[in-house]
Amino acid sequence: MELIREHINELNLFGLVPEDVEVLLTHCLQNNFFRFNENFYKQSDGIAMGSRIAPSLAIVFMGKLEAEALQVDRPQPDMYVRYIDDIWCLWTHGSEALTEYLAFLNSRHPAIQFTIERSDQDGTLPYLDTLISVRQDGSYSTELYFKPMAAPIILPYDSAHARSTKKAVLTSQITRAIRLGSDTAARKRGLEKIRHLFVSNGYPMKMIKEYSWREMKKHEERSRDRGRERRERPDQRQQNKKKQGTYIRLPFVNDKVAAQVKKVAINSGLPVEIAWTTNNTLKKRLVKTRLNPAPCPSGRRCCHSCQAGLQSKCTTKNVVYELTCSHCGDTYIGETSRPVRLRYNEHRRNGINREEDTPLGEHALHKHPEMDRRDISVTAKILRVCKDEADRRIAESIFIRDARPKINDNTTSWQLLPK
Ligand SMILES: [Zn+2]
Ligand SMILES: [Zn+2]
Incomplete structure (x- = not known):
């Protein structure tokens, strides 16, 4: 907050005053x-x-x-x-x-x-990914450093990522080793570490050597160019031109599909570049900003079907669902074209009221005759969201055939021959 107040005239707070920011920050930090x-x-x-x-x-x-x-x-x-x-x-x-x-x-x-x-006798000390040596005369040298405990893990070569991603990972690590090395010997030592890292992650030696050689050459050219007037190399100009198209983001499936899609894009003649993305990341799997389960989509504060296990899905239509008696574990499988919450509520009422000729009513009557009606409880789960009525009815019959739910009386669904 001190920093914000000090620089208030250079900041765009989008209509907020520093006090608002303080409230929001406090909320983020304390929850x-x-x-x-x-x-x-x-x-x-x-x-x-x-x-x-x-x-x-x-x-x-x-x-x-x-x-x-x-x-x-x-x-x-x-x-x-x-x-x-x-x-x-x-x-x-x-x-x-x-x-x-x-x-x-x-x-x-x-x-x-x-x-x-502290540095050792030679004045050598690692800092982040760089090993720095400072001599008595004030001169120094640097090179790539890996912590001794660091696991040699990098994007594995057989991982389901675009080839271009693997090339980019390799190139960036090679570039890092070269940039951090203050002289040729230091750069070579750095590259040796990179080679070891990538070999142990399945990369072909030929590829590593080729890329190392190419990047070293580029580096030497660049050092030679330094001091002279910076000229744009023709290959670079071409690259810049190529990047003027529109990017499309697509999920990466495998190299074969990627090659086919790329071919279609090239043949279309459109100025389109494809960027392959992976949606399934560790961060996405581990970090969530929402603590509470999603509220009921029907907008009700108390929704029996959401509480029974359909959390945030209670308005889904065209489903095959399964109900489980909380007391004995017997199950019922049904289908509905309406929002599943409506059908769930009917079943629940049937059970509570012990209505005859209804599956849950009969179940409560015969299996739990002594139970207080308020204690009757069933959990629910969507087995399948279907395309149309035929899909739904067939799916229901298959689920019933395979699971043989005890509460079903087998008169409402299509009969399928046992497997
Ligand atoms: Zn609900
Ligand atoms: Zn039961």
Whole structure:
């Protein structure tokens, strides 16, 4: 909030005042839930993982903390850089003073406690994905660094992703190794790590070598060009031209389908580029912003069918459904063209009123004659959403044939021969 107020004139708050932002931020930060086994927990301190605001907030928080710490009149680092909460410092005041400096930083905020890693004798220290060596004369070298504990996992070669995605992943890692290397030997060591990583993920050696060679060549050309006037290479110009079309996003199925679709796109002669996407991501599977189940789509606050298991699907039409008696587990399978909630409510009433000649009424009469009518309860589940009446009736008959539900009297559905 301090940062917002300080920069209020440069910000577009879309009609909100800082106080509104504060209310919204507080809401986001104080209402984070997660589920472990069947229990829900509320996170009481810190920022929730996967929260969209987490990185920005961490940066803002650390920014304030460090701005204040770096202004204190005491021995300070000669160089100080930070990435979110990872800091790299160049320290020239001796080892003892560094220990004191760490204690000083850790006294700034109770929730922020740093650990320290010191460079070895050669002045070498990893920072994020870079190994940095600073020599006595002030010169330094850098190269790609992998944490010793890091699992050698990257998009596997046999994963269901577009070939272009795998090429891009490989190229970007090779480029990273090359860019982080401060000289040819360091770049080669980095590329060796990349080669190892991709080989263990099933990539063909030929492909890795080819791409490494190509990127190294590009890098050398670029270094040669540096200083001279930057000229646009012809292949690059062509690429820029190609990118002027419209993009279509399609889900990736497999390489064969992708090639066929691409062929259709090319043959159409339209300026269309296809971007393959994967909708099934870990994030989508693990992180949800909604805690409560969806409300009843019929708009009712109390919906018996939603509570009985049709949560958020109670208005679905054209379904084959299954009811289960909560007391004995006997089941009933039926079909309806109307919203399933209407049919469910009829069954439920039949059961409660013990109406004769109705499946649930008969079930309650004969199987649970002693039970209090308020205790009669049935859960519901949609077995299939159907296209039309024929589809529905056939599906119902097949489900009945296979499940042999005890509550059905087999007079309403089409009879099918047993399997
Ligand atoms: Zn409902
Ligand atoms: Zn029962």
